[in-house]
Amino acid sequence: MNWNRYIKDYQSYLRIERGLSKNTIENYGFDIERLCLFLEVNQIDVSPLKITDETLQQFIYEIAKEVNPRSQARIISGLKSFFNYLIFEDYRNDNPLELIESPKTGRKLPDTLSVEEIDSLIAVIDLSSNEGERNRAMIETLYGCGLRVSELITLKISDLFFEEGFIKITGKGNKERFVPIGKFAQRYIEIYQKEIRSNLVIKKGFEDTLFLNRRGSQLTRAMIFTIIKSLAEKVGLHKNISPHTLRHSFATHLLENGADLRSIQLMLGHESITTTEIYVHLDRSFLKEVMYSFHPRK
Template sequence: MNWDVVIKDFGIYLKLERSMSDNTLEGYLRDVQKLSTYLLIKEVKRTPSNIQQSDIVTFLGYLNNEFHIATSSQARLLSALKSFFSYLNETDQTENNPVELIEAPRLPQKLPDTLSVEEIDKLIEAIDLTTYEGRRNKAILEVLYGSGIRVSELVNLKLDALYFEEGFIKVIGKGDKERFVPIGGESIKQVNLYLTHDRITKSPKKGDEDIVFLNRRGGKLTRVMIFTIIKRLAEQIQLGKNISPHTFRHSFASHMVEGGADLRAVQEMLGHESITTTEVYTHLNKDYLQQIITDFHPRIHQNES
């Protein structure tokens, strides 16, 4: 069993069967290739079918000692190896699974940065609405915050994906997965104003005729352009936070959960495959929690009667 051949077949499987994004796929293949390269360098004659758990443990220890890789990188690498050997098991290429009992390192939970409603209002109010770019940018920020979609989904949003009468937009997410996302009234209003008064003044470039948000020359906006727009607004109002388009997605999810939205519904809107990804938004500030217990716990009002 040749490592290179098996790794190549694994890549095809991830692409076709798992609909994995190119970036994630390449990362998984690199991580499995690291194991193959390590065995070659150390002259350990193992194939994917006869490698042992002790080999994996030694390999992980080698990476940690020699390169001091971060905990998150170790966890991702182990995830890649688990997927690789699970694939070999599923395709009956081996019954051996050397990583099955190896636990991933515990990752510290990092809460995403968010903006308050007041901070989002200040950012939007700072936009110069006397220009084409300004009116377009207001619509962009309203969509990012009003729907929670990813910046990649925003720049690829198409005219025929706007179902405003039904209150939805259709986006293509990770792994080319399609989903319908509800969108609020203010977002719809600003997009309609942009479409009817500004976008019609542009001649879209070939291939971008159906793209909603266009630059001044009629081409599709890039992710970097959206990032720059938001950075400049943050500097303009002296926000004091390092924000990006993804901050609006985090803020949308956080505000929805704090407002009492069902976690499964938020998961569906965000396009998360696993509910555990969405659960990070269940963080609530201490003042909010204190207010909840003050308002609703029966013991708090016991002495008031």
């Protein structure tokens, strides 16, 4: 896995360029070694340049069973610093811990939007602009299909199977899955394609890409974040939301309405059911309600 080289370089960086103490540097190194041990025990052969947020979520879920919230927050902070260093040195172009928040008391759970809040986000979209029709289709697809932002921006027209009620998603590791798509998302996509996309001058290489910017090329992840943040401000939502918030909400609403975890796992494209358990952040009040509704000894 070749972690040692990167760990040593990182520790040199902390000592020489940041001037941190020996103890602090050792603690940072210990956090990374703990992650390496987790990978070894679970036979996950991956380098620090290729490790994904899902694997790190699984690791954090495991350490949450062993350490208190304060220690957990420190470990997350240390790992974030390590991956920021890899970005700084141009080894990676993203931090896989970017969307994982440190806990304040207990594990920090992501914000989830209610159906009413999602409806309000879509309602404030200005449909008089070309971008408005596109944004409505994108928001509905993100929430309606539970997509990652990277899956949304790379979605192809050739991946739409509306007659069958599915779209084909190419997820992490180029793994493909079919996800059901609802009538709202289908209708908004069709309107966007017919009224907006068909009038764009499309750049070479993006002829099959569904959602395009005004210059006819693929949207960036940052642009999707900006669109959603802007809509949240218009609505007056005081939650820290992102494209992942819609994915969390998709999974949570399915669970609350009776869907089983295995089905949610398949739709989200998680390799491990453990990741899905973290993702939908099962709350105790809902579990108690399920027990009282279905257990014979309630």
